[in-house]
Amino acid sequence: MDVYVAGVGEIPCRPAYGDLDFREMLYTAARKAYEDAGIHPSEIDGIVSSGMDFYEGISITDSYTPDQVGGRLKFNTLVSNDSLNAFIHGYMLLRTGHFRNLMVTCYAKPSNMLNYPEVVLNSFDPHVVRPLTPHPYVLAALDARAYLSRSGASPRDLSLVAVKNKKNALGNTSAAYAGATTPDDVENSAPVSEPLKRGHISTLCDYAAAVILTTDRRLGRFTVKGVGNAFGAYSSDLSSRMWGLLAWVRHAAQKALRMAGIGKVDFVEVSEPFAHTELMALEGLGIDGEPAHKTLRAGGYDLGGHLPVNPSGGCLGMGYPLNAAGLQRVVQSVKAMSRMGWRTCMILSSDGEVVDAGSAVVLTSEV
Template identity: 30%
Template sequence: MDVYVVGAGMTKFGKHPDRDAVDLAVEAVNEAIRDAGVDRRRIQAAYCGHVYGGMVLGQKVLARTGLAGIPLANVENACSSGATAIREGYLAIRAGEYDVVLAFGVEHLTTRFRGALTPGEEDLEGALGLTMPAVYAMRAVRHMTEFGTTREELAYVSVKNKRNASLNPYAQFQNPVTVEDVLNSRPIADPLRLLDCCPVSDGAAAVVLASERVVGELGRSRAVRLAAASLRTGTVEVGLPSMAFEPLTRATAQDAYERAGVGPEDVDFAEVHDCFSIAEVLRVEGLGLYPVGEYPKRAARGEADIGGRLPINPSGGLLGKGHPLGATGVAQVVELVRQLRGEAGPRQIEGARVGLAHCRGGKAAGVEGAACTVLIATR
């Protein structure tokens, strides 16, 4: 049973001091339902991804959108929460249980955090002083050591994504920056600086999923097929593996490629989890979209720009669009939908037919990563 995304919507990402998580989610959900053109009474189940939103956040959103009463599960998988919510809906439709499902993600992070996120103080490494920027700083040191990646090449990732964000009205950052701006920004965890790090963001995103059975009736012309939605957890590390490569991303991607019947060579563009400049490098190389060790140099030559050989994060990514944890994975699919429909305006990738979205969330002592998702959408 094929699954389609028939509606997509999101709020502008950024700082929303006058609104709360429920309010943001209501806006995104209503936009997705409007975009789908579906009578909301046909929605049979919902999944809500969030991390810090508190108990039964999803139900509060249903209560304000005329959807209360249907089954809903709140889903937490750190930065992969939203993508995991979509996957739950995808699986339920594939199982034949439902024909129309709502999946949304939301976070009001500016009221929860200032500065660096940590794995949590109960985590062994968090208690030793590990912050998320420190994790990626240490991986950057390894990529630089093993492959000769330069500081300037890493900065270009952020320059590219903030430039893409300036073409996206839903993005938190609306102004491009230069390599020099990145290198002169405040140091956070050497060698990473402020502009190498994604911002703290509020926002929400939502999609409506439909089965093959009803997609014709809802309008096939704007529907995008969700060809794979894969999820993996990080394995416990034995021995001394390289921190400049991500087996978790590789394993999740291989599962998704097999299920979708496509390979990395078929991907026209990708939205990847660029929580830090170095993170985009590790994702793209783990996904097999660029050869291991070569992405920073190729990106700096423009290969990953909109209009380049294989554009990465045309939406602006987490670095440019923002990173409201639970909303992030859903917003990536919103971008996939807009690109594949040809509705991405000035950041449109011409002729895009296969898009990939990658999220990776969480850190726990001893494991390579907590949760990783790869979703593939095709036209």
């Protein structure tokens, strides 16, 4: 049984939607998805939402979801993880045959959060990590340093990623942080936690997205050809962490590629809360045959390169919407395939800023 993307909707990334409640943001995204799919909300059989109570500051997040997306009196569930993980849950539910159309939703409103670093710190072990009070960017920087050491890449490679993605975002009206910058601009930005400069870190953004999945081929516009998810080398006390590696990517991506029956894709969309995240994910993906930083330097990941990566601008160019980053990638992939004529893409998204776990999805424009 094939599963298709019937329609997508989003509300553009912004530093803050001070005038909108998160339900109103999600309502806008859902309306756009229904319009894009050309179906009525009554034709949806259920809702799969991605949400994290500790990010949103409310409890039982899924009880806040159905009303504004057409989910009343229908199946409703929450995946407390990245929204690409929720997308895969929607895919699997459809494959059971119990549903015909499902909507996957997510939103992020970090502008509501007054102490983001402390909230993130709460996801770590209360005995051996939290008392030390590291800013979460410290943990990302430990990863970045280990990646550079392991791969032979340089801090300037992280700057090249930032420049590429911000430039790509110039063509994306949903992006909040597009810009024409230079590697020197990035390297002259404020040091945060070495080797990370401010320009290597995706800025948080408010965002909402909705994607309608279907098993009805007549409604399908893109096919979900493969999915994969893996928990990597990670534990909340950090003791299982293999610094500088995203161990989940190889397992999840290979599974998705095997399901899809392909070895290559036309482009990649990868959630990158930090510049090194993109390179670490590409190392794990391993479909390029070269160390990621060497392909980057040669322009291979540029829009005109042999494997464009984050043509949308990624999170560096669009903004990082926390757990909504995965569905942000799905929506941008669909937009890119429609606009650029590309036929296949790989979507990768981690289950958190510095977590070694995540999801991979292969989409094609063939139905």
